[in-house]
Amino acid sequence: MWQLSNLVEGTITVAVLAAGLAVWDAIDLRWWMVGLGIAGVAVYAGVVPQWRYVVHRWEVSETAVYTQTGWWARERRIAPMSRIQTVDYAETAIARLFGLATVTVTTASAAGALQIAGLDQERARRLVDELTLKADAVEGDAT
Template sequence: MARFEDVDPTPTPTLREPGQRVSPRARLMWQISNLVEGVVSVAILGAAAAVWDAVDLTWWMATIGLLAVAVYVGVVPQWRYLVHRWEVTETAVYTQTGWWARERRIAPMSRIQTVDYAESPVARLFGLATVTVTTASAAGALQIAGLDRLRARELVDELTLRADAVEGDAT
């Protein structure tokens, strides 16, 4: 039987909601990206309906498609912004992503293998970037998308230094 003195006092990372939000500009970036995706999708479906033309449902399809695009552009980025969070502590990186299904992940500093910084052309227009934390996990890398460019660069430096300071080989 373990005695109270035998219990390890080191705090264990817990699966909790991270405290930091991504940049508010990420909402507008996601709205524009969703708008482009939606318009292209509706155009492809509209072209297919026009070619098919066996059934005169083209205007119904266009109406439903435009309504879906409006929801995809108006609601999803707002919802995504409310859900997407991240946090870095002395011992781990926490992320929460998703807009429909939520995923919370923890990457202990001792498991970090690489920390990457990326700017897509659209993100660059909004001064945003993505930080990717790669670990030995089969679930894949953790991504923090929609960060302010300067904060993302600082985060890469911070995580690199913290991961390097932890003993172990990140495997």
């Protein structure tokens, strides 16, 4: 479902850009330039969701939350359970149509929060509960 949601978001992006190109064409742009632009956006919409699916990963252990994100440059982050401050659940309008949600794990890190996007809503709710219980059970605050 996550791929389908990304495909819909990509399609909406293509539609908006195609409308912009149509307006640009009405101003005096050659037809082949518009076609080339639409083809480029269509390739983007077809490739990006697949690429995201391949490179984005996450895992929860007894001691930490691990995430991997990035397209060209990969970023791997680890948030120890003792450093977790909040665990949030969010749904965008398009994600809700496909039954998907995002879990955000906030720590005191200068790098910002960890996000796990594209989860099934029920799995996301269970993950929020699991992380909340695990973070609460850890002694100390890792300082």
